[in-house]
Amino acid sequence: MPANIETMFYVREAPWHGLGNRVEHALSSDEALQAAGLDWTVIQKSIQTEDFAEIPGYKANIRASDQRMLGVVTDRYKIVQNYEAFAFADELLGEGVRFETAGSLQNGKKVWLLAKLPENYIIAGDRISPYMVFSNSHDGSGSIKVAMTPVRIVCQNTLNLALNSAKRMWTTIHTGNIKSKLEEAKKTLLHAELYMDKLGVEIDRLHRIKTPDHKVLEYIEFLLPMPEQATKLQEKNVQQLREDLHARYFEAPDLKQVGKNGYRFINAVSDFATHAKPLRETASYKENLFLRTMEGNPLIDRAYELILATA
Known part of the structure; x- marks a missing residue:
């Protein structure tokens, strides 16, 4: 495998390099977590000098399953575990959500999941499906990101246009009260229908x-x-x-x-x-x-x- 892709699963048609575990149908969150090889947790350990003096203000993010160091972060950094990302998607999209692909990059430093929303939209005669993408990093290099990505089904083209009138992506850094931030994100993304409505208006205009x-x-x-x-x-x-x-x-x-x-x-x-x-x-x-x-x-x-x- 190329170094950038560590583990992943996909449904039927292989994305990217054609790597990962192929499954024949979309999965539940528990199934997806295991199929994507993301059923591990991140722990934090103190950082020490060669003479065992602790370095204040910083922690090492360590993958518990194999003790691989994922990155060095400040002690204000809050971990969002992989299972929390899937649980968040479950809560956001409702019971019965199915995940199309998920996996990890760069030896676990970055993870993603992509889930299809249950509704389809017919806009200007095209069938367009909205997807939710959740991206997270465990090395301190990036924020938590959740976004709506509409896909034109007939050709798999993405139509994630940046609309002035409707927000489609939310981000936050790994500090503060992460749970409350995810709750706020849920409220924002529940307006996916608004984005799709505005997208329909723009497509008609185009x-x-x-x-x-x-x-x-x-x-x-x-x-x-x-x-x-x-x-x-x-x-x-x-x-x-x-x-x-x-x-x-x-x-x-x-x-x-x-x-x-x-x-x-x-x-x-x-x-x-x-x-x-x-x-x-x-x-x-x-x-x-x-x-x-x-x-x-x-x-x-x-x-x-x-x-x-x-x-």
Whole structure:
């Protein structure tokens, strides 16, 4: 396994590198915790110098199962255990929630879970399913994050647009009263329906924005600019990327019936941003794609802003 992925499970179709434990149906929280290899806890131990003098103000986060050190944190850091993340999702989404994938990265330093909400939405003729993503780190490097990620089912494109009118992500640091913060997050995320309603309004708006072919070419050049004084290799690479995005807009079978409008272009950009392989494939590029699926992909947001600004 590549170093970035430690353990994981997935339902039916393998994500990322095709690694982990394959299961044939979505799992309950208890089942998912074990299948993902996340049924371990984190403990804190004091840090000492070579002559056994304790270093005040800091603790080491240690995985109890194998005593692996996950990171050094301040003594104000509050641990959110893996089982607490799954329990939080259970409480948030209600009894019967099913988890699609979960796992750990970087030898347990970071963990995630993705669960499908029970409702589907039909927006502008498309079936869109909202998912919840929970991401946590045990090394002190990042905050707790919970986000809604709508997915267009026919092609698995994410439509997690940054809307000014509805919040879709909540974060908090590992200090203070974590339980109360998770309760507050639950209240925030219970407004997922509001986000989906606002998303529906925006998709209808994008449908009404016509995109003539010459405008689409301008959009593509704006999103994938040619560097000044570009080398021959840079020119070739940028042109290759532009042709890829061009094909995803003009030739994608699932967009043939959508019409030439802003929604079609957003879907083409989303497909490009989340499914196209980079020119130079690194070991962690798919993990980074997953994080951008949660936090929002800047290319998709730029395309969305561009269409609204030039409508």
